Amino acid sequence: MSSDLLGAEAAPVARERRPTPALGAIDLAGFCVDGFLLLDGAVDGELNELALAELRAYPGHKNRMWAASEVIRSVFDVETVRGVLHLLAGTASYDHSSVHLTPAGFPFAQPWHQDSMVEVRPLAFDLLALYFPADTPAEMGPTLVLPGSHLRRVSNRSLARHHSFRGQRLLSCSAGSVAVLHAGLWHCAQPNRTDVDRYMFKLRLRPGPDQANAASSIGQPTAEVLHRFLAGEHPWQGTEAGVDQVGYAALWSYLGGSGDVSPEGYLTRTGLLGRADPTGTARA
Amino acid sequence: MGTDVATDGAPQAAPSGTGTARGAGTERILVLWTADASLRSAVVSWASYGPEDLGLEGLTSHQAGSTDEPPYPSVVAALADGWRLVQMAAPPSFPPGAELRTGHLPYEVVLTSSAR
Known part of the structure; x- marks a missing residue:
């Protein structure tokens, strides 16, 4: 990960050692067809507890926590997670990150959208890695995705007229899960019908020149x-x-x-x- | 929690809280996207908009992800239930060099009803 993109205060996620490939061919096929992989419970309990505590206590700007928290950065250096990110993006570099909070009882869904502006690269793509530090059942508002939508050329909320689709899927997951999304995947956050705040940390990565043939x-x-x-x-x-x-x-x-x-x-x-x-x- | 940490589910526009649009509006819009250009083909995506969306209950019951099954299996079924056709999209075109490019769902049908 390129430290020049992170800022001098931020330690890069380790990229010096090549991670162990964590995916088989059927997993890669699943990513190509669905546009995402859910690594359920990929991060262990102690690290999740540390991360959740930091997220709850974090006083700063939502886009600055990556640089401020070694714990958050270490989540994405877990061997399984790092291996998947490398297999799908090659020698990736940091693009941006953000803390996502859906407060307890928050009744609104995000409109359907695709992150960022319309994609112009024929096949290269950014990755979104969504980390859920706590159990995130359906009633807590996990991210809702539309499997297979990742190659559709749309622009941010140009699809926001839709309310629902046949085949939409909630990324309900256990604590420590990381959802790895092709950045073109249509998605939206959902209402939180529990009395517990729901946290998610999003990391966006730009692919390295070795994304082609990375797998x-x-x-x-x-x-x-x-x-x-x-x-x-x-x-x-x-x-x-x-x-x-x-x-x-x-x-x-x-x-x-x-x-x-x-x-x-x-x-x-x-x-x-x-x-x-x-x-x-x-x-x- | 720092106040700069934004929620990720903010509504596009805050509800007015009254639940009515200028007093007397009752028209509801139903948007259906179908599997192909036939109005008999399966509904694959849907949305519903109306004046009650200005209230909290209406807005939260008609928003992204609020239902998993379509309100009607086809446009024809919606017409049979009293909805009126307002507009349907022209079939997609396939410009040379971009025949394999996909984007928005192309088969959009807009219906209306004043009785719901």
């Missing part, structure tokens, strides 16, 4: 992996599901996955397999 160690797609892609329709997609599936296959190829996992061998028969811009984003 090349995954190897050939197994029958299970192929099935994950070819059965990778989501209930909200309707007739556009096939086009999204071609994008998921292109993402797999970009990250270093072998073979053509697109429906009907679409990428191969159209000559797009391995192209830097297979879905035409840069040309559009």
